[in-house]
Amino acid sequence: MVATLYIDGAWRQASDGSAHDVHSPHDQRIVATVSQATQSDVQDAITAARESFDSGIFSSWSFNERSALVAKIADLLERDADLIARKESDDTGKRFIEAQYDVADVVSTFRHFAALGLKEHGRVVDVGLDHVSSRIVHEPLGVASLIGPWNYPLLQIAWKVAPALVAGCSFIVKPSELTPQSAIALMKIIEEAGTPKGVANLILGPGSVVGTPLINDPRIDLVSFTGGLTTGQTIMRAAATTIKKLALELGGKNPHIIFADADIEAAIDNAVTAAFLHSGQVCSAGTRLIVERSIHDQVVNEIVRRAGLITLGGPDDRLAETGPLISQAHLSNVSQYVEKGVAEGAQLLVGGKRSDLPEHAQGWYYLPTVLDNCTSKMFCVQEESFGPVMTVEVFDTEAQAIAIGNDTPFGLSGGVWSKDAEKAARVASALRHGTIWVNDFGPYRPAAEWGGYKQSGIGRELGEHGLGEYLEIKHIWTNNAPSRSGWFRAHE
Numbered sequence: 001m002v003a004t005l006y007i008d009g010a011w012r013q014a015s016d017g018s019a020h021d022v023h024s025p026h027d028q029r030i031v032a033t034v035s036q037a038t039q040s041d042v043q044d045a046i047t048a049a050r051e052s053f054d055s056g057i058f059s060s061w062s063f064n065e066r067s068a069l070v071a072k073i074a075d076l077l078e079r080d081a082d083l084i085a086r087k088e089s090d091d092t093g094k095r096f097i098e099a100q101y102d103v104a105d106v107v108s109t110f111r112h113f114a115a116l117g118l119k120e121h122g123r124v125v126d127v128g129l130d131h132v133s134s135r136i137v138h139e140p141l142g143v144a145s146l147i148g149p150w151n152y153p154l155l156q157i158a159w160k161v162a163p164a165l166v167a168g169c170s171f172i173v174k175p176s177e178l179t180p181q182s183a184i185a186l187m188k189i190i191e192e193a194g195t196p197k198g199v200a201n202l203i204l205g206p207g208s209v210v211g212t213p214l215i216n217d218p219r220i221d222l223v224s225f226t227g228g229l230t231t232g233q234t235i236m237r238a239a240a241t242t243i244k245k246l247a248l249e250l251g252g253k254n255p256h257i258i259f260a261d262a263d264i265e266a267a268i269d270n271a272v273t274a275a276f277l278h279s280g281q282v283c284s285a286g287t288r289l290i291v292e293r294s295i296h297d298q299v300v301n302e303i304v305r306r307a308g309l310i311t312l313g314g315p316d317d318r319l320a321e322t323g324p325l326i327s328q329a330h331l332s333n334v335s336q337y338v339e340k341g342v343a344e345g346a347q348l349l350v351g352g353k354r355s356d357l358p359e360h361a362q363g364w365y366y367l368p369t370v371l372d373n374c375t376s377k378m379f380c381v382q383e384e385s386f387g388p389v390m391t392v393e394v395f396d397t398e399a400q401a402i403a404i405g406n407d408t409p410f411g412l413s414g415g416v417w418s419k420d421a422e423k424a425a426r427v428a429s430a431l432r433h434g435t436i437w438v439n440d441f442g443p444y445r446p447a448a449e450w451g452g453y454k455q456s457g458i459g460r461e462l463g464e465h466g467l468g469e470y471l472e473i474k475h476i477w478t479n480n481a482p483s484r485s486g487w488f489r490a491h492e
């Protein structure tokens with residue numbers, strides 16, 4: 001019996017007993033078998049979340065009490081870090097050590113929101129009347145559907161669960177069907193930490209089946225989603241019927257601009273990491289290299305050389321530098337994307353195919369790929385591949401670099417390399433993306449907001465705004481010396 005759904009404070013199997021296998025992207029072996037929720041399970045989870053919220057069993061706790069719970073969850077996550085990292089690397093195929101970094105980031109996320117909960121909330125507004133007290137209070141928003149992707153499964157869920165708990169929301173978590181194990185582990189910890197029954201619920205299964213009611217049901221107040229643009233559009237359309245609050249993180253096609261006056265060695269090294277870390281399955285991957293014409297050959301030749309050196313391998317391969325793609329379907333999308341790029345006129349300099357090493361035969365390994373001679377209008381420059389594919393464009397002037405960097409429907413992140421601090425600052429300010437790195441690419445901190453301009457999403461995670469997404473703001477006006485308003489006549 002597989003009982004991995006967590007609904008109303010109890011672990012259950014699916015109401016019809018359905019379960020599905022999770023396969024390793026490294027070698028296709030079955031790494032877990034988990035319950036697959038039915039529509040009635042989803043309804044039960046929504047009912048439990050709604051009733052727990054409305055009962056005040058948790059939503060009435062103070063910020064301090066909720067922060068203490070979230071801090072305890074951080075401690076328990078730290079205790080089980082390696083166990084969880086193992087599950088994460090089994091599901092995603094990423095190296096165990098990378099999964100360990102991810103779990104450490106998850107712990108930091110919970111600690112950040114626990115600390116934020118202890119800060120002062122709300123404020124007093126001076127309305128200029130001695131007999132009136134006017135207060136802005138922050139209240140839990142209600143019931144949230146928290147839907148996560150497969151690339152950083154636990155981390156992306158943590159960015160939602162931790163603030164939802166601090167805010168006092170009840171919620172239903174739905175991780176990607178490809179990577180459910182770490183969410184199950186998190187839910188066990190949430191239970192162990194003493195979260196009241198019904199507040200946290202876990203539903204497993206494909207988004208198109210179990211995700212839809214999590215968006216449509218009028219009892220849900222907020223949907224926080226990280227995933228693909230098309231799914232984000234579907235969610236936004238569905239949410240319109242009941243005017244749900246939305247928080248969306250939908251990926252990016254992120255410009256990485258290198259000026260001729262940059263620290264070239266550092267820029268090249270970071271460009272390789274930015275594009276090929278986790279085989280490009282990173283929403284903020286620096287997949288659009290935009291390089292000043294005079295250094296194009298020097299930079300691109302060296303990136304190509306280093307891309308060719310990258311060692312691919314599974315979770316426990318100590319020599320591996322990055323791992324497989326998540327699934328056969330994704331591998332096929334990435335291959336087609338590269339083929340389309342070449343058909344459009346891009347020049348394939350390295351990669352462009354599946355790894356043919358015998359030890360990769362059972363896995364979804366795709367070689368780090370560089371496409372040169374690209375222009376902004378090409379499909380491969382405009383669309384996200386979410387694979388290890390770097391496109392290269394050139395520029396001659398600062399204005400051109402900015403224009404190319406902004407010529408995308410996405411706006412998640414970008415990087416700029418130059419030793420001229422004023423120029424770098426001008427470019428950073430002109431780029432319409434949610435995070436800009438100057439002479440760096442990739443680092444983030446839970447204390448800093450994360451999210452996208454344009455079609456990269458709506459709202460922000462992390463930072464202070466990441467908590468604000470889960471709070472309603474209420475103004476309470478109290479008249480301490482009531483009197484007639486005098487607007488309308490009281491008598492004939």
Ligand code: TXE
Nearest residue numbers: 148149175176207208211212227228231249250251283386
């Ligand atoms: O994501 P989906 P996919 C991008 C990346 C990738 C593309 C597609 O470009 O190639 O998206 O990936 C759930 N109602 N990113 O198809 O489907 C689904 O079960 C409710 C960027 O794997 O968006 C999973 O839990 N939920 C990204 C989650 O949505 C639904 C990370 C994400 O899956 C649903 C991953 C529905 N109708 C992919 N349909 C990032 N921003 O970091 C699916 N889901």
